[in-house]
Amino acid sequence: MVTIETILGHTGEHLVLLLTTLFVSICISLPLAFASLYSKRVGYVIMKFANLAQAVPSFAVVAIVVPLIGIGFYPALIAILLRALLPIIKNTYIGLSTVNASMLDYADGIGLNKWQILRYIRLPNAYPAIFAGIKFASILINSIAILTAYIGSGGLGELIFDGLVGFNNEKILAGAIPAILIALTLDVIFTAMEKKLVPDYRK
Amino acid sequence: MPSKRIFDRIDSIQLRGVTKKYEGRFAINDLTLDIEGGEMLILIGPSGSGKTTTLRMINRLIEPDSGTIHINGQDIIELEQVSLRRNIGYVIQNIGLFPHMTIAENIGLVAKLEGWDKEKISERVKYLLDFVSLPSEMFMNRYPHQLSGGQQQRVGLARALVMDPPLLLMDEPFGALDPILRKQLQEEFCIIREKLGKTIIFVTHDIEEAFKLADRIGIMDDAKLVQIGTAEELIFHPANDMVASIVDTGKKFKHLDTLRIRDLMTPLDNKYVHAASLAVDEAIDSMLAKDIELAVVSNGNEPVGIVRLPDLMRLGETSDTIGDHAVSVPSFASDELLEPSLKDLHEKGHSIAFVTDNGRISGFLFPNDVFRQLV
Numbered sequence: 001m002v003t004i005e006t007i008l009g010h011t012g013e014h015l016v017l018l019l020t021t022l023f024v025s026i027c028i029s030l031p032l033a034f035a036s037l038y039s040k041r042v043g044y045v046i047m048k049f050a051n052l053a054q055a056v057p058s059f060a061v062v063a064i065v066v067p068l069i070g071i072g073f074y075p076a077l078i079a080i081l082l083r084a085l086l087p088i089i090k091n092t093y094i095g096l097s098t099v100n101a102s103m104l105d106y107a108d109g110i111g112l113n114k115w116q117i118l119r120y121i122r123l124p125n126a127y128p129a130i131f132a133g134i135k136f137a138s139i140l141i142n143s144i145a146i147l148t149a150y151i152g153s154g155g156l157g158e159l160i161f162d163g164l165v166g167f168n169n170e171k172i173l174a175g176a177i178p179a180i181l182i183a184l185t186l187d188v189i190f191t192a193m194e195k196k197l198v199p200d201y202r203k
Numbered sequence: 204m205p206s207k208r209i210f211d212r213i214d215s216i217q218l219r220g221v222t223k224k225y226e227g228r229f230a231i232n233d234l235t236l237d238i239e240g241g242e243m244l245i246l247i248g249p250s251g252s253g254k255t256t257t258l259r260m261i262n263r264l265i266e267p268d269s270g271t272i273h274i275n276g277q278d279i280i281e282l283e284q285v286s287l288r289r290n291i292g293y294v295i296q297n298i299g300l301f302p303h304m305t306i307a308e309n310i311g312l313v314a315k316l317e318g319w320d321k322e323k324i325s326e327r328v329k330y331l332l333d334f335v336s337l338p339s340e341m342f343m344n345r346y347p348h349q350l351s352g353g354q355q356q357r358v359g360l361a362r363a364l365v366m367d368p369p370l371l372l373m374d375e376p377f378g379a380l381d382p383i384l385r386k387q388l389q390e391e392f393c394i395i396r397e398k399l400g401k402t403i404i405f406v407t408h409d410i411e412e413a414f415k416l417a418d419r420i421g422i423m424d425d426a427k428l429v430q431i432g433t434a435e436e437l438i439f440h441p442a443n444d445m446v447a448s449i450v451d452t453g454k455k456f457k458h459l460d461t462l463r464i465r466d467l468m469t470p471l472d473n474k475y476v477h478a479a480s481l482a483v484d485e486a487i488d489s490m491l492a493k494d495i496e497l498a499v500v501s502n503g504n505e506p507v508g509i510v511r512l513p514d515l516m517r518l519g520e521t522s523d524t525i526g527d528h529a530v531s532v533p534s535f536a537s538d539e540l541l542e543p544s545l546k547d548l549h550e551k552g553h554s555i556a557f558v559t560d561n562g563r564i565s566g567f568l569f570p571n572d573v574f575r576q577l578v
Binding site for chain 2: 100102103105106107108109110111112113116120121124125127
């Protein structure tokens with residue numbers, strides 16, 4: 001028998017892990033993306049690393065942190081982080097760097113300095129891509145945060161894995177349904193935020 | 204942070220021995236060019252001839268490998284780049300309007316960076332939109348994609364004018380427009396230009412556009428300035444075949460609207476001039492001796508009119524002077540435009556006119572002869 005308190009408790013744990021990881025990955029990814037824009041070398045290293053982290057299966061990333069930093073909330077956070085950085089970095093970088101060249105040239109020609117070009121031209125043009133990256137990362141985090149229950153992060157994954165081990169369908173659903181609802185909610189929230197923050201300058 | 208107003212007006216721009224190489228190839232080869240304050244200089248030439256490079260050196264988007272550029276005697280290399288650029292209006296072909304900003308934000312961006320307050324910016328934006336014939340209340344809050352190509356081009360011009368720069372650099376501003384729209388905008392720009400009174404350097408590949416708008420035209424080819432001069436100078440005295448082919452001298456008639464009277468006048472030969480005090484019979488003798496049908500009657504240096512030999516002979520015995528029988532004819536200054544003068548003569552039925560230079564007669568204008576020369 002799964003009580004509503006159990007479900008809420010696990011959902012709470014899951015959300016804390018999800019939101020903390022999302023916040024940290026945004027804080028790390030954005031500066032790295034900006035840095036990549038101004039140094040090709042840095043950009044190369046960052047992209048290589050992020051691509052590599054993306055290529056490793058999620059479950060392997062989760063497993064590999066155990067011998068390195070043990071189990072619990074923080075190891076779980078780091079494992080998820082490794083996977084969540086890439087979509088944000090890559091999308092932000094692409095958004096910032098694929099601004100029409102003649103527009104940048106013109107901005108330069110009328111006397112905008114580097115920071116002003118970043119602030120007034122590159123960044124607003126990258127908003128849609130940045131949002132898409134964050135949205136994708138949050139959904140990725142939501143799914144990997146299920147796996148990290150294996151390394152002691154708690155959360156909805158714990159219910160699901162318990163249920164799988166004991167052939168307890170009730171437990172499986174008690175973990176899986178909230179996870180699905182969270183994924184859907186994230187999508188709705190980010191889409192709404194994007195609409196609100198990015199002016200509708202395109203048809 | 205407001206940047207310094209470097210110049211309120213342009214007295215001169217001097218390029219001296221300016222050279223720029225890209226991978227061993229000359230983009231600009233030892234260019235020396237003087238631009239006068241207030242003039243509109245159009246640079247024209249095939250693509251890759253260096254005209255855009257020249258333009259972009261003036262706002263330092265491109266730095267020369269050697270040579271100097273002075274504006275009002277000040278070496279621009281010593282000026283702060285951002286201030287220099289904010290003192291120069293810049294208009295480009297693909298307009299470069301920022302798609303994520305409204306029209307008002309696009310126009311007001313540099314003013315905002317210069318620390319203007321919101322009201323002053325909005326006032327300036329409204330003024331400029333009206334100036335380029337876009338009703339401000341209708342366009343201020345639109346995004347660029349909602350405007351037609353011609354409207355965007357007008358916004359591009361308004362944006363370049365926001366800081367009221369004394370110098371405008373325009374890089375094929377009408378190049379991307381369809382021909383009819385381009386003609387229309389050129390005509391409007393002619394009018395706007397008069398009101399602006401700014402020094403303008405303009406790059407194009409359209410010679411008709413150059414003839415229509417320019418005070419002087421600089422022809423560039425293969426990284427060099429081949430010839431610079433007024434439309435007529437280029438048409439009538441092309442430096443080489445390349446210039447001739449660009450200005451297309453075979454079709455002078457097409458450029459009738461740019462010609463001035465002096466280009467097609469018949470220079471005055473002294474044998475035509477006779478004093479007003481000369482007696483009619485003496486004049487007849489003189490004209491017969493010189494084999495001329497027509498004489499200019501002058502009072503000192505001032506032309507009073509003409510007399511024709513048949514008319515004088517018809518007078519018979521008389522003690523009159525030719526001054527008494529001189530027929531006055533219209534007179535035009537040699538630097539007046541040809542086309543309106545011809546129209547004027549045609550309407551009044553005159554077949555001859557004087558051409559004067561500083562009040563002194565320097566030649567004749569024969570409408571029929573002009574027509575023959577043109578075709």
